[in-house]
Amino acid sequence: NKSVPEEAAAAPAPVAEKLVMAMVTNQSGLGDQSFNDAAWEGLGQAEIKYGIERKVLESREQAQYVPNLSTLAEQGASLVVGVGFMIKDAVAEAAEMYPDTYFGMVDGSVDQPNVASIHFRENEGAFLVGAIAAKVSKTGTIGFVGGMSTPVTNRFEAGYRAGAMTANPDIEVLISYAGTFADAAKGEEMANPQYDQGADVIFQVAGQTGLGVINAAKKKGLYVIGVDRDQNYLAPENVLSSMIKRVDIAVLNAVGMVVDGTFKGGDYFYGIKEGAIDFATSGDLIPADVIEYANMLKGKIVAGDITAPATYEELEKFSPPTM
Amino acid sequence: MKKNFLYSTFIDNDSVFAFIKAILGVFFAFFVVYFILLATGYKPLPVFAALFKGAFGSRRGFGETLLSTTPLLLGGLGFAVAYRCGLFNIGLEGQITMGGIAAAFFGFIIPEINPVIHVFICIIAGIVAGGIWGFIPGYLKAKFGVHEVISVIMLNHIAFKIAAYLVSMQGPMKDKLDDMPASPFISDSAKIIRIMDRTRLHWGIFLAVGVAVLIWLLLFRMRLGYKIRAVGKNPFAAEASGISIKKHIVLTLAISGALGGLAGAVEILGVHYRLFAAFSPGYGFDAIAVALLGMVNPLGIIASAFLFGILRSGSVFMQAMYGVNKDMVSVITAIIVLFMGMSVPIGIMLKNRIKRNSNGTVD
Amino acid sequence: MAAIVKMQNIVKRFPGVLANDDISIEVEEGEILCLLGENGAGKSTLMNILYGLYHYDKGEIFIKGEKTTFSGPGDAIDKGIGMVHQHFMLVPVFTVLENLILGSEKVKGLSLDLNSSKKELEAISDKYGLEIQLDAQVSDISVGMQQRVEILKLLYRGADIMIFDEPTAILTPQEIEELYKVMQSLRLLGKTIIFITHKLKEVKEISDRVIVLRDGKLIETIDTESTSIRELARMMVGREVLFRTEKPEVETGREILNVKNISALNKRGLPALKGLSLNVHEGEIVGIAGVDGNGQTELVEVLTGLRKISSGIITIDGKDMVNKSSGQFLDAGTAHIPEDRLLRGLILDFPIYENLLLGFEDKAPFAKGLFLDFNKVRSWAEELVKNFNIKTPGVNVNAGTMSGGNQQKAVLAREFQRNPKVLIASQPTRGLDVGAIEFVHERIMDAKKEHKAILLVSLELSEIMNLSDRILVIYEGEIVAEFNYGEVTETEIGLMMAGGEDK
Amino acid sequence: MELLIKLFSITVFASTLRIATPVILASLGGCMSERSGVINIGLEGMMLMGAFSAVVGSWFFGAWTGLLLGVLTGGLMGLLHAFMSVTLKANQIISATAINIMAVGLPNILIPVIWENHYGISPTVPVIADINLPLISSIPIIGDIIGHQNPIVYIALLLVPLISFLLFKTKLGLRIRAVGEHPLAADTLGINVYRMRYIAVTISGLLAGLGGAFLSIAYQSQFSSAMTAGRGFIGLAAMIFGRWSPKGALLACLLFGFADAFQASAQSAGVPIPPEIMLSFPYVLTLVALVGLFGKIALSPAANGKPYYKG
Numbered sequence A: 001n002k003s004v005p006e007e008a009a010a011a012p013a014p015v016a017e018k019l020v021m022a023m024v025t026n027q028s029g030l031g032d033q034s035f036n037d038a039a040w041e042g043l044g045q046a047e048i049k050y051g052i053e054r055k056v057l058e059s060r061e062q063a064q065y066v067p068n069l070s071t072l073a074e075q076g077a078s079l080v081v082g083v084g085f086m087i088k089d090a091v092a093e094a095a096e097m098y099p100d101t102y103f104g105m106v107d108g109s110v111d112q113p114n115v116a117s118i119h120f121r122e123n124e125g126a127f128l129v130g131a132i133a134a135k136v137s138k139t140g141t142i143g144f145v146g147g148m149s150t151p152v153t154n155r156f157e158a159g160y161r162a163g164a165m166t167a168n169p170d171i172e173v174l175i176s177y178a179g180t181f182a183d184a185a186k187g188e189e190m191a192n193p194q195y196d197q198g199a200d201v202i203f204q205v206a207g208q209t210g211l212g213v214i215n216a217a218k219k220k221g222l223y224v225i226g227v228d229r230d231q232n233y234l235a236p237e238n239v240l241s242s243m244i245k246r247v248d249i250a251v252l253n254a255v256g257m258v259v260d261g262t263f264k265g266g267d268y269f270y271g272i273k274e275g276a277i278d279f280a281t282s283g284d285l286i287p288a289d290v291i292e293y294a295n296m297l298k299g300k301i302v303a304g305d306i307t308a309p310a311t312y313e314e315l316e317k318f319s320p321p322t323m
Numbered sequence B: 001m002k003k004n005f006l007y008s009t010f011i012d013n014d015s016v017f018a019f020i021k022a023i024l025g026v027f028f029a030f031f032v033v034y035f036i037l038l039a040t041g042y043k044p045l046p047v048f049a050a051l052f053k054g055a056f057g058s059r060r061g062f063g064e065t066l067l068s069t070t071p072l073l074l075g076g077l078g079f080a081v082a083y084r085c086g087l088f089n090i091g092l093e094g095q096i097t098m099g100g101i102a103a104a105f106f107g108f109i110i111p112e113i114n115p116v117i118h119v120f121i122c123i124i125a126g127i128v129a130g131g132i133w134g135f136i137p138g139y140l141k142a143k144f145g146v147h148e149v150i151s152v153i154m155l156n157h158i159a160f161k162i163a164a165y166l167v168s169m170q171g172p173m174k175d176k177l178d179d180m181p182a183s184p185f186i187s188d189s190a191k192i193i194r195i196m197d198r199t200r201l202h203w204g205i206f207l208a209v210g211v212a213v214l215i216w217l218l219l220f221r222m223r224l225g226y227k228i229r230a231v232g233k234n235p236f237a238a239e240a241s242g243i244s245i246k247k248h249i250v251l252t253l254a255i256s257g258a259l260g261g262l263a264g265a266v267e268i269l270g271v272h273y274r275l276f277a278a279f280s281p282g283y284g285f286d287a288i289a290v291a292l293l294g295m296v297n298p299l300g301i302i303a304s305a306f307l308f309g310i311l312r313s314g315s316v317f318m319q320a321m322y323g324v325n326k327d328m329v330s331v332i333t334a335i336i337v338l339f340m341g342m343s344v345p346i347g348i349m350l351k352n353r354i355k356r357n358s359n360g361t362v363d
Numbered sequence C: 001m002a003a004i005v006k007m008q009n010i011v012k013r014f015p016g017v018l019a020n021d022d023i024s025i026e027v028e029e030g031e032i033l034c035l036l037g038e039n040g041a042g043k044s045t046l047m048n049i050l051y052g053l054y055h056y057d058k059g060e061i062f063i064k065g066e067k068t069t070f071s072g073p074g075d076a077i078d079k080g081i082g083m084v085h086q087h088f089m090l091v092p093v094f095t096v097l098e099n100l101i102l103g104s105e106k107v108k109g110l111s112l113d114l115n116s117s118k119k120e121l122e123a124i125s126d127k128y129g130l131e132i133q134l135d136a137q138v139s140d141i142s143v144g145m146q147q148r149v150e151i152l153k154l155l156y157r158g159a160d161i162m163i164f165d166e167p168t169a170i171l172t173p174q175e176i177e178e179l180y181k182v183m184q185s186l187r188l189l190g191k192t193i194i195f196i197t198h199k200l201k202e203v204k205e206i207s208d209r210v211i212v213l214r215d216g217k218l219i220e221t222i223d224t225e226s227t228s229i230r231e232l233a234r235m236m237v238g239r240e241v242l243f244r245t246e247k248p249e250v251e252t253g254r255e256i257l258n259v260k261n262i263s264a265l266n267k268r269g270l271p272a273l274k275g276l277s278l279n280v281h282e283g284e285i286v287g288i289a290g291v292d293g294n295g296q297t298e299l300v301e302v303l304t305g306l307r308k309i310s311s312g313i314i315t316i317d318g319k320d321m322v323n324k325s326s327g328q329f330l331d332a333g334t335a336h337i338p339e340d341r342l343l344r345g346l347i348l349d350f351p352i353y354e355n356l357l358l359g360f361e362d363k364a365p366f367a368k369g370l371f372l373d374f375n376k377v378r379s380w381a382e383e384l385v386k387n388f389n390i391k392t393p394g395v396n397v398n399a400g401t402m403s404g405g406n407q408q409k410a411v412l413a414r415e416f417q418r419n420p421k422v423l424i425a426s427q428p429t430r431g432l433d434v435g436a437i438e439f440v441h442e443r444i445m446d447a448k449k450e451h452k453a454i455l456l457v458s459l460e461l462s463e464i465m466n467l468s469d470r471i472l473v474i475y476e477g478e479i480v481a482e483f484n485y486g487e488v489t490e491t492e493i494g495l496m497m498a499g500g501e502d503k
Numbered sequence D: 001m002e003l004l005i006k007l008f009s010i011t012v013f014a015s016t017l018r019i020a021t022p023v024i025l026a027s028l029g030g031c032m033s034e035r036s037g038v039i040n041i042g043l044e045g046m047m048l049m050g051a052f053s054a055v056v057g058s059w060f061f062g063a064w065t066g067l068l069l070g071v072l073t074g075g076l077m078g079l080l081h082a083f084m085s086v087t088l089k090a091n092q093i094i095s096a097t098a099i100n101i102m103a104v105g106l107p108n109i110l111i112p113v114i115w116e117n118h119y120g121i122s123p124t125v126p127v128i129a130d131i132n133l134p135l136i137s138s139i140p141i142i143g144d145i146i147g148h149q150n151p152i153v154y155i156a157l158l159l160v161p162l163i164s165f166l167l168f169k170t171k172l173g174l175r176i177r178a179v180g181e182h183p184l185a186a187d188t189l190g191i192n193v194y195r196m197r198y199i200a201v202t203i204s205g206l207l208a209g210l211g212g213a214f215l216s217i218a219y220q221s222q223f224s225s226a227m228t229a230g231r232g233f234i235g236l237a238a239m240i241f242g243r244w245s246p247k248g249a250l251l252a253c254l255l256f257g258f259a260d261a262f263q264a265s266a267q268s269a270g271v272p273i274p275p276e277i278m279l280s281f282p283y284v285l286t287l288v289a290l291v292g293l294f295g296k297i298a299l300s301p302a303a304n305g306k307p308y309y310k311g
């Protein structure tokens, strides 16, 4: 399958033995210990489950999204998944250029028949860890450190604050943004004043910057909550929980649709109900009653009794349910 | 006289020599990369073939090559103009950012109008914004003696933060209907139209080459450029002959910044169609290498920007075919820069063993 | 006496120039040998080779009978060779002391032992009567003192073969006298001295033997006793040289430059001009005599728009010029031969034609709208090169590759071309050979004939005396005396330059 | 009032020191290199390579060996820069840019080779732990600010007078500065210009390497691919701000570090200003300080950036 494709060959490659399913990472690339890795894992699971071949192109820069997507489409990949909200415009463009190729879009919405847009209800998970943080906090103050202030990080923030408020109406939540997803040292210095101002649990949603937040927790002997995948291994004593976002499940599902021939464009939402959003308990740091409480909230969310706010506006309107 | 013009203009011995050396530099660089690839388990020759196939082998690849050449060329010209005036503008990234912001703003705030007028307005906005971002360090230097290197480093960061703020949730340029941290899309009439079917290549490349010729004319044919170069090579002598140092420092940095702003505007209007933070992946920094490898001569810069464009677009294919990832591309780029950087002075040394000034230095 | 230095068949090639063409010389122990030659004859090159600074292409060097190869000046210093370079080799931002010890530092533990070096240097400078401020920064001291620092450098390193490359080019007569005394006493102590100069009177006065170079070749080795100044000049230049420029009779006209009570600060912010007044008329040459550092530099800068004044009046042809820009001064009709051609006069990395264009870039016929007509510039430049007898392979050559004399001619060519009302000439013949000096003086006289007003600033007293219609003596930022041509002797002026009658 | 107390809490000053440390080390590296006449905009890349090697060293041999390896790798990068710009006389900016570009890619290529299944981020490794300074840590306030810090913070602070001493009080320093001001003059005194520049640029690399190692195995405990985040360039700016002198650079770094610590504290305390505006505070403050402090152009070493050609 390594023949050089003709530019016109937008259609799937000649007699490929295995279907090729591919992804394009955002600029963090593989190894981000986050959704790029998780998506890649999803394709790995699909290799086993469906016998497909997986392929990845990493992007050095925004301008490379389109050529990366196009190249994969031209090489005959049946499904090309774009990862990260910044790749959305590129997926839209590629999907139009290669109407016979299926695309997946993680964390963004592209309205085209050959694109499955995959959304995660991070606000639900953030809600749960917010509640856990508030319950565990002894000081009545908890913190949140975001990377850049973007709609996605804001969604985490909104859910987190709502969850905390639900668990403890008097909770104080300190909010900081580091302005970068790549600077661990900065993350630490954003976390430190929060700890010093009384926070004893911080939720980090900051990529590599977040590693510094975890580091600060380790040095201070306080709690931190990880993001995207279970980050307890980074500091087993300090990572109280992690908000888990199972991009792999979503990607696996998308591959399944292509293999089964049931692919349909449109928006796919993954939340607690779909088993794609959760909180981690490894490390056994969360008291049993708090876990129980969180599970109770989880049930309410699944049942639709609680709607975790996803934006600042929704947060404004949110009032903690009485239980 | 005609022959004389050509000779001194395009093919003087220096340039021919530099060109040969540059080619040799690339050649040696590939030689070294050959072994690196071999050592890391790739088959070097097919990988090289893929690089060039990717950059030239298809219409889309070639389009991408020229597409990435565009901002590098404009940025490189910006760096070169300042460098010729003895100024070290490592602030192009910030100037590009400001140019992009301004272009995007006028791109979406103005509804569909005559496309020529709209694009023109946006480009001028970009040029002005970048120009202001270049004017500031120039003014600070002329007025307060603030070294331009410090002020542009600070202004870079400030520009990045401004862009990030504008498209953040609270930001005034945020597209409220989209969950991307980006501005609304620019109106169709503000988009620079594409020129090759099924590629993203747009008119910007012609604009950039045109600007390169213009900057060449400016530097080597125009009165202003002559003065800029005079201030750059010996400000004291220039001043003694009635050329104002301060005025030309401010003006040159403003022009340099304006070229950065133009690069940013073209990127937004031709490629991204909307503003988001860090839309420039370091073009302003690569521009430094581009300009210097191009001997800070606009014609040389066309060539070196093209080389960088080849690396950028060819690398996609290299990765797709052989899994040579983005990091290997960085290393390859570094080695090419290193070898080209070496080959030129080696060549000069060979040709002109000693040519020293009174204090033993050669500029 | 045995030859302490023997250089045999030395060949040194620079790109396009054969600087030393098979030169053999011998220097005897304890003598003062003078190396003579036109600008660009290859004198400095030969000495730089002896000092280990340049590698040579062919030849052999023997020091004290021993065949020697140098890998750098360090080796030469070890052999007891010292050199005072044509352009001083001093680090301007270092103190005198730091410059003196550089390369031969004494240390105490990890740090520099400045005190013991200082004591030692004080002892040496006392011994030779070299007055020096060890703690001053080099950029702040006079050229004379810089010269002494250079000499002290050699003594400190215990050199017994001393090379002086044009040490007197920028010294005042008094300073030159002092230098001779030092050289004589050095010789008495058994030191060998090689001495490069363009001043033939000096050659006669202090040297034992003379070696003449021309175009990189050895022309003559001769005992000083057995020759004359005129003969030396002929050997150097290859033709007869007149030593006195004919002074044309010119009616002086109206006042062009008028300066009243101006005060200005120097670059360190200290008062440099203190209520200075002078004027220059059409067809008149006014000479400013003075010891270096008495405000000449600042005066010239003020009169060319390169320095602001804090009070006073400047008019050119009646037009107010107070604190106007250098461009406005040019427009008002000044031309400026700067004292330092490398700093203010030329852009060494520009080709000759672009150097000649400086200050004309906005003027017809070169300026065409926003553009420049480089073809016109080039042909014009070629014409100037011919008229001013500038030796160069062509106008596309960078100014930095020309010899000093030719660089100076290029500056002159450009400035005369301005057709100025007033010409401000500062050190116009610094470092030039006799032939070139003659040429420059003739051009200045031509300008006088054309009724230009000329302000001549020079440290070369004889130059001032020969050319000026009026001589003003500057001392500590003021004009302290005024004489007419022929009314005064060198000694009298020298006295005034040192601070006036009471001294 | 309560807000003010929060904002200027002692920990802000402790943070200031930590934030400043890698920048101080970079700026000291800048001083060394540029005082010898070699521009070093490659500090960023040298730091990054240092950070990476330190983690590798720490993983295999422990933190202190890691530190050594990080420093040496920085030195090696310095040596490369010296070779390019002194021996080969390549444009110093090109040479440094190549180092910067390389430093972005090389660690990422090596990470999966060293640690299977890791890309871009290393595993956590042993770190050089913070220490309590005896005596000083028990003094109120001062003890809280400087009493409990990482050893490398103290090393960096000590290096400021040390490098200052080296440059301005020793034989080597005198020669290095001479070579940066007037290489020909130094040459005529038998000083080996090339050797001086090699030494200075290599030391510059060692310092940058130390700064990188501090980031990865003292401040943080793992390597991530962009972790220097422009600190090399800020160091460069601080050095110029401080007029090519270690002590001046220190002040600039502290000013910058303080502004950054302050904005972090202010964000956390809920000051109602958008975070991006808060985050730009250190840069704006630096600019304002520059305009306020500078009366005249700061002169760089006269031969800075110019290759020296031996005759």
Ligand SMILES: Nc1ncnc2c1ncn2[C@@H]1O[C@H](COP(=O)(O)OP(=O)(O)OP(=O)(O)O)[C@@H](O)[C@H]1O
Pocket (backbone or CB within 6 Å): B008, B009, B010, B011, B012, B014, B015, B220, B295, B296, B297, B363, C349, C354, C374
């Ligand atoms: N005065 C000029 N007139 C016309 N063309 C010029 C002129 N100066 C430079 N050029 C153009 O620029 C090229 C010279 O490139 P180069 O980088 O050598 O510039 P330079 O002016 O010689 O300065 P430098 O020597 O500092 O690099 C020539 O090939 C020519 O195209």
Ligand SMILES: Nc1ncnc2c1ncn2[C@@H]1O[C@H](COP(=O)(O)OP(=O)(O)OP(=O)(O)O)[C@@H](O)[C@H]1O
Pocket (backbone or CB within 6 Å): B354, B355, B356, C014, C015, C017, C018, C019, C037, C038, C039, C040, C041, C042, C043, C044, C045, C046, C086, C401, C402, C403, C404, C405, C431, C433
């Ligand atoms: N470093 C150099 N590179 C190229 N050419 C040089 C260099 N140094 C000297 N030359 C050339 O070599 C020749 C001899 O120069 P040198 O400096 O020895 O002359 P000189 O006799 O000392 O003249 P002057 O009286 O002007 O000092 C000149 O043509 C000069 O242009």
Ligand SMILES: [Mg+2]
Pocket (backbone or CB within 6 Å): B014
């Ligand atoms: Mg050239």
Ligand SMILES: [Mg+2]
Pocket (backbone or CB within 6 Å): C043, C044, C045, C086, C165
């Ligand atoms: Mg000479």
